[in-house]
Amino acid sequence: MAPQPEQLLGEVEQLVLLAVLRLDEEAYAVSIRAVILEEAGVDLSRGTIYVTLERLERKGYVTSWFSDPQAVRGGKARRLFRLKPSGLAAVRASKRAIDRLAAGTILTKPVPRKA
């Protein structure tokens, strides 16, 4: 099924949602930024991460809560994020759209081995 226009995600939104999905219960701004850099090779600024998280929360794709204070001296609570069902649906829709577009192209054919 084709995604609804309101479900279409921006590139940064896709990356952040996928990072949140991947990090499960450990998704907070610093870890999200780190995993995107590590896995996708994209160095997003801190500001971009926070602004995108704020927007995704406003759209109802993620939810946030504060963790217990960290077990260090003066440790503070982190704001952790989790995907909501609508966020998961949006990521699925985006991925499906990419898969369909890529189907039958050179992207889906095996890479020939060099002789």
Added chain:
Amino acid sequence: MTDLLRTAARRCIPADWRESVMADLEDEATRRGWGETRLALQLASLGIRMRFATALDAVACDVRFALRSLLATRWFAAGAVLTFALGIGVNVAVFSAVDRLLFRPLPYAEPERLVLLRECALRTGECSSASFPSAVAFSLQSRSATIADIAVAGFSRPYTRDREGGVTQDERFQLVGISARTLRVLGVRPLLGRDISDTEIRERTPVALISHETWRARFASDQGIIGRVLWSGRSPTTIIGVLPPGFIIPAFSSQVSDWAGLVFDHSGDLWAGLPPTGRTMNPVARLRPASSVEAAQAELDALAASSLTPGGTSNPAATPTRLRVLPLERESFATVRPYAWIVVATAWLVLLIACVNLANLFLARGRSREHFAAVAHALGASSIRLVTTSIAESLLVCITGAALAWVALTATERLLSALLPPLFSRYAAGFTDLRVLGFAVLVTFATAFLSGFVPGLRLARVGILGILQRGNGRESHDQRPGARSLLAAEGALGAILVLGAALTGRSFIALTADDLGLQPQGLYGISIMGSRLQASTNGLTVDQTLEALRQLPGTEMVAAADWSPVGTTGAAPFFGVAVNGGRVGLAQVSRDFFATLRNGFIAGRSFTAEEQAGRADVVILNRAAARLLWPDRDPVTVTGEIWRLDTMPARRIVGITADTKTTYGELEPGAMAFLPLGAQPSPLTSVLVRLHSGRQLRVADVQAALRTSAGVTTFRLNYVPESMDFALRDPRFRAVLLTVLAAAGLALAAAGLFAVVSYTAATRTYEMGVRLALGAVPNRLWRLMLRDACMPVVAGMVIGLTAAWWMSSLAQDLLFRTNARDPIHYVIVAAVLVATTVLAAWIPASRAARVNPLMLLRAQ
């Protein structure tokens, strides 16, 4: 210090993110070993980024909300858009027409160093562009400490694309003769081609530079234009360049508005061809880099004192004059500037009314949204957010209105250009011009802010408790001094606009009813150029020419003169004598001259055939000349007197004619003395032909008659009523424009009033219901509503008319036989405004007075 920085940085981060962001960053700072300062800077930059992103999201949200809410109230949105479209459309059109005349610097290099050299009458201060002593100009050119170089521009002459005649008037180009170094003096480079070369100057090769507008309109922007040939009779002139867009011939452009380019040739090299004792035209000088206008004036005074007679003039018989140095920037378009400013001010008034109207509409609408605002407030919306929402709404309205106006203006650009007077249309910038677009954008945003801010502020102040306590629709009385002030402002602005239109209209009517002293209908003027008739003024050729023209179909009378009383060759005759502190122009005319003009005699008669043939020592004066010569006598009684002058034989006065005006609105007709044709050596330049009613003179017939009788091929034929009408174009345009603007302003004010009174009536429905239930008579309620609506407008009108009375002296110079302070105009304007106000308030007031109290109270 670091603590202070950190506290400030913390404030940058939105409150609901502050703690988590701080925790994340402090965590990272510990891991990476950042100092306090670096941490604070990171916090600040992060905060600014987040604030900016939030603000952008809020703007997008506001715009979406504004769009939805405007679409929900389509009639309101359409009224507001049309209101602003009218206001900005008028202003953009006016700005594009006057920008080059009023606001842009002159299109020359260092225009502040350019000056005009003029001979000005000591008594009247009037300066002539037509004569400046050549001797002085030569001295300045050769050895001046203050002036670097001088250029002159002379007469315009018609040119055609083809060698042979047979072309219509429209196919001729008017090229203005210039001196060789004109472009160098002005510091102007041609857009295409080149300036006049030294070889061409030395050999006086005829070359032309055409204007950018002519190149675009007549030659379809042909890139291969350089090298093409234009013809003046049988003389070829090669085009060597195209002038840059908007080029203006200094101080000459307001006189000849239809010039198509510049020409330099053997006869047009006014500079090289000037006799040392003659006079040059339109000298423009460039000051040396360190010189000032005052220094140049001092030098000119000294030079004039040493080379001229003690009277300050080279001709002892002429009016006393002083040679003056005038800054070009101040003198350019000096004649049109006052009324261009009036047009601009009027357009601004219309825009102001549109602004007030928009604010009024948004205020009225805002009152119906107080519940929404109160609830939004209660749910946590900030005051700033409510204001920005209101500004976003007005911005959408203004942008749509501006776009609509721009489309309408570009679609009607040609029509508007045709309606403008020639000077305005020539220098008008197009609607795609960057400055014009910039002006439109600036006005749009400024208006949107102004008209959205006040209503937004009112919404931001609304409290939920007040709304709940008051209840929907229950407003005991109109508590809106802001709206009343805006209505008063509309009244004041409307009064000024309508008064301006009334005065200009009255002045125009007075102008068209002006007695010219001649009958222009059926009269044609033929201006003869070239020299074929100059040498034979007395010879057979003149008689042959007149006879040939007399034979043309429909001709009633024909006359000749060495001066054109109407048309384009100039109002004042070249020759004149100074008498009793004034000047009497001398013209030679044929005996049918007065009958052809239908210029009546108040005493005496015209020349007899014998006097004409024998060049007798007789003279005919007009009434102004008779008064000047014999100030204490009735002009009728001077017939038969002898007029003695040192420069010519004594002449017997045989007739006194009524004064004639060269154009409408001339306040003081010039004093004229008419001699029989051939009395003095002078070129014949003008032939007048009067046709029987309903007949027309054909160019081809005149051409054939002039060619066969006198070999004349270069002439200009003009129908006198049309050339006289040319003088009416500016006042007519002024009257029509001000009337249109006043009508627009009045319509806007009436629409605004209607909207506000409708809204007031709606908010006072509950009050009206209670009053009716308590026994009030509907008729009295209607009067009450009407009075409440009209009072602020009438108060504003009084203020406006008082201000107009105070400012009227500024406009007096632009009016013809109309007193700007005549009370009748003020009474009429007051009547029009009061009538409009009552009409606008009538329907909503009567609707409010027809409320059914039972239904209303049951609903409550």
